[in-house]
Amino acid sequence: MGQLPHHRKPYQVNLVKQHVLCEMNYIRLMKLIAGNASDEWMIGFSFHGQTCSVHFQITSRSRYTTVIDITQDNRFNWLPCQKMQVRLYHDVRMAEVISSQRQRDFKPRYNYPNALMYHPDEKEQLNLFLADWLEHCLNNGYLFETIEQSS
Numbered sequence: 001m002g003q004l005p006h007h008r009k010p011y012q013v014n015l016v017k018q019h020v021l022c023e024m025n026y027i028r029l030m031k032l033i034a035g036n037a038s039d040e041w042m043i044g045f046s047f048h049g050q051t052c053s054v055h056f057q058i059t060s061r062s063r064y065t066t067v068i069d070i071t072q073d074n075r076f077n078w079l080p081c082q083k084m085q086v087r088l089y090h091d092v093r094m095a096e097v098i099s100s101q102r103q104r105d106f107k108p109r110y111n112y113p114n115a116l117m118y119h120p121d122e123k124e125q126l127n128l129f130l131a132d133w134l135e136h137c138l139n140n141g142y143l144f145e146t147i148e149q150s151s
Contacts, residue, residue, distance in 0.1 A: 011120035013108045021127050022094035028134035029068065029088060029095050032056065036146055043141035054137055064091045067098070070133070084130060097126040 032043070039058040044051055053073050060067040065087055072082040085099035098104065103116075106123040110116075119125055 010111075011109055013121075013124075018108075018124065018127070019094065021124070021131060022096050025086070025127060025131055025134060026088055026093045026095040028131070028138060029086065031138060032134065033058075033066075033068075036143075038146045041143065041146045043137050043143060045136075045141055054133070054141070059085075065089055070130075072133075082133070084126070084133075086130065095130075097123070097130050100126050 036056075039061075040056065042053040042055050044053045055069075055071045055073070057069045057071075058066060059069050068086050068088065070082075070084045070086060083099075083101055084097050086095050087098045088095045097106070100106075106118075106126065108123055110118045110120050110122055112118075112120045
């Protein structure tokens with residue numbers, strides 16, 4: 001007799017895990033912001049004798065939120081240019097990805113397959129990537145350049 005097909009349970013959002021991830025990303029970003037008086041700066045890295053940089057630009061500030069654009073330069077032809085927009089919520093001390101590679105409004109969960117081929121946990125994956133990216137900046141980067149804005 002044949003076995004019944006095994007169906008995987010649909011992805012369920014773990015709110016506690018999401019909150020911890022967003023809280024840790026907030027702490028990481030605040031460490032990077034704290035060292036900079038400017039609203040725009042770059043952090044550099046050396047990789048096999050080549051330098052690359054991650055560009056941070058605060059695009060919006062209000063009492064309770066700050067929006068930061070984060071872009072990695074594309075000096076390596078094998079690595080696509082990474083672009084994210086992150087919103088910091090100061091009242092709850094959380095940060096989340098609100099845009100990635102010019103895609104916006106990520107849902108907490110997607111059915112799979114879907115038209116955009118997002119993972120069921122696409123939003124969580126983006127915030128995990130942000131965590132890794134920021135951790136790399138904090139552990140391996142150096143302040144490459146602070147960009148002063150002309151008045």
